[in-house]
Amino acid sequence: MGQGSSKQQEDFLTEEEIEDYQDLTYFTRQEIIVAHKKFKALAPDIVSENRNARLEMSVMLNYPELRANPFGDRICKVFSSLQDGSCTFEDFLDMMSVLSVHAPKTVKSEYAFRIFDFDNDDMIGREDLRELINRLTAPQRITEMEMMQLIQNINNESDLDDDGMLSFAEFEHIISKCPDFTE
């Protein structure tokens, strides 16, 4: 499986593609094949026609780990090559590779910053933090006062240049101090 088989089916990866992906992601051979199987499981008929089909975000969100994740839609948007949430297999592979244990903290923190930046302005501002906290604690409601207090505390801890927003440098600085950031 995964060899350039004599079948005419388009849904198996060729050997060169696998090697290519090995070079470009943090996955091993086995993991790439498993990832392709999972991708195929999301929409078997579409993928069997075109290996690298583009799946809409609603289909992507059927993947269990994305569905259970409050940031699922943000993850899709960040990794999607068209930035609109629809992913090809390569985007999916990218996503899995970064979220796996092999990827170093720097890469993860880069993507995490993009995921948490809800308004795409390259800084994590107050509204971003508010959205972040709300999504994290979803069914339970945090009162407005507690929210302000939390945002204040975060800014106290991390905002070094006092502009009220977190730039990437500050974010990376914080992440390097957080031992739990393994995702």
Add this chain to the structure above:
Amino acid sequence: MARRSRPQTSTWEEARGEFYQEHFPSSQAGLEADDGLSGGVSSSQAQLLNILPSRQLLHTVDGVTMSRGQMTRTLGKRRSTLTVRPSQLGQSQTDVDHPAVLPDQEIPDEQQIWDQIQAIKAMPIPMDKKRERKNKLLNSPTFRMQGMQRFHLTRQKFWSRFKDAMVDIFSFELWHDSLRLIEGNFGTGVLSYFHYIKKVMYMNLAMFAAMLLLVVLPNALLPPSHTEHCDDDDRPATITACCHEEYVANVTAMRWRGVAQAFMDFLQGQGYMELTPLFYGYYENEILVAPHTSIYYNLPLAYVLVTLVCLLLCLVYVVIHTAHGFQDAILSRGKFYQYCNVIFSAWDFCIDNVSSAEYKQKAVFNELKGYLETDQYEAERRNRSQMDTVQLYVVRTVTNIIVTVILIISGVIIYFVVQYSLVNVENADSGIELYIYQYLPPFTVSGLNIVVTMFMYHIVTLERYTPQVQVTLTLLRTVFLRVASIAVLMYSFFVKYKAQCEGRLDPDACYADGCQRNACWETVVGQMCWRLMLTDFAALAGLNIFVYFPLRIFIDHFPAAWLRTLFLQEFEIPRHVLDVVYNQALCWLGVFFSPLLPGVAALLCFLFFYLKRFTCIRVCTPPTLSLHSIRSSAFYMLVSLFSFFASLLIVVFSLAEIRPSRSCGPYRGLDTMWREIQKTVDELPAWLRNFFYYFGSAGFAVPLVIILLLAMYYYSAIAAANKHMIEVLKEQLVLEGHDKQFLLGKLNELNSLTRSRLGERRENVVGERMTEGVHFAEMGSRSSSDAQVVTHQGL
């Protein structure tokens, strides 16, 4: 400089606020102190922000987006390719056109190309761009390397391919599926607990392998060089041989008394079990020789040395893991970054079903609430009235007294139970009675552990500590209880043994009156450890399978709120950690008296995994309170360390105080076990002997202690200096941020003013601006001198 600018910051902020209010009435009025420019960035300021070098790092260079970190690193190498000049204000430069390789730069050689290809993985760009880049790199002109460099490169390439292939083949991870299931349902906190079990199991397996190869196998395979025989005429001289033969005869007589008895013997470690390699009594006290060759193997020496080395290696392993975890703990500094830690790292991206996700969200919510409550608690504590404080301290003292009293009572109970059982074991015949008396102490210990632990969990809520302190305190108390119960058990046995059996030993008797069962006391101790381990595991398994599991089924079928609050359990990690730690402490304690005990411990760890997995998935709900200090396995290792030293203390005490038994074991007949080592050292050549003696003398110890103290002082001084450095750098960073705000504001202001007042006479504008600029430049120049330069240049 850092100190001086602090008080000026407030005036600085005011001035800045004033400044903005005067010239930017459209941006939000009444800036809050720490709001700065958030939400109120006007478009021209945004444009200014865009041309900053730090922003430029995001934009495309060479048609390829690189990560910010990478850009700063390659900036050093490729300065010529990045020319960002904010020559035109208000214009953002998105594309900087530069060829990938300038003509005057050297053509990269294969090594660099290969490094760059490897670095593509880390770039945060979509896959097709990565592929483009890789192809471009592969097709770009390269410089062929010669000789050694080429060899290095080929070797590197081969090695990385080989590693990838090997990882694929040897990707067997024990319990892979179970771990993924647990991770998906419960998150990484619980997962780290199961990883801990795995690590402990591997450690035990390693110890077991070492003991097996180095002690058990030689003893089983090689015959002793010469055996002493009992000479009835000359009994005092050959007393050890006589006693040994007698002992072996006695034990062999009790060997097989029926199937039921055999099963009970298995549980007690007696009968046919007693002369197996499992226990100390099996081993020879002579040098073993391979027949017809001159290979010899000094078994007694090997026994002691292998045990010591194993314990030492375990210690090193545990310490290393604790140290790793502590690095993380110190980095995160507990309270220092706790909010950021919770919010940015809280989500485990591996959770894959919705109900667990809900639990996780609840856990995050609780954690945040916990932190907010802690802060409130701290604030409250400072405002607490005198009366309240006194009352609280009284309550705390009372609970501490109660806890100590309970611990003492448990110790006393265990002591008396042991005495009672020892007395009755001597007098009882075989059968159920014996079985009950022998198993009485372990069951008491297990029972007390369970009951007192539950009690302690409830009593700590009275003391009104923060959750973190509560959990740590309970954990410490329960660990202490468990270790103390073992210690009391052993101690009471030793006391009784010494009083009754050792003191009255005649030179030509094998054992004192009434001590026949304790003829080989090391084996007895080994049997006690064996029984303790089995009982503990059985009690745990029984409790979980036969009590908690039906309770859970009952609760699931009769959803009543009061039932849930009363009986539904969470998978609280500290409690379960203790079980594993207790097991491990028994293993370390018993390894000297029962060399194969690590194997038993490894087997029990294996079974523990499945038992805990069952408890976790079927009986308990996910923990809603997950403190990240408890989450790190370094904390568990620390607790293991404590129990390790406690066990070591007990073993050393027993070896130092009590003579080896005369009837069995590698040290029969000697005064102490240490004599064996001394004998060997005496037989070494003189220089080696002096070398070893030197280690024991004061001439070695005192300089060693002095050197260690100096090293500690040195490292603590460096740590303090680094901490200070961090503070200084942080303040500098803050000040640079202020500078940036100020300069941006000034630039924007000048920009808009020059545009809007084109028609007016420049001189008037210049004059006005100059005074104002100088005014603010003065304030700014206290933090940096750039402001002055800019204000003058900008005009």
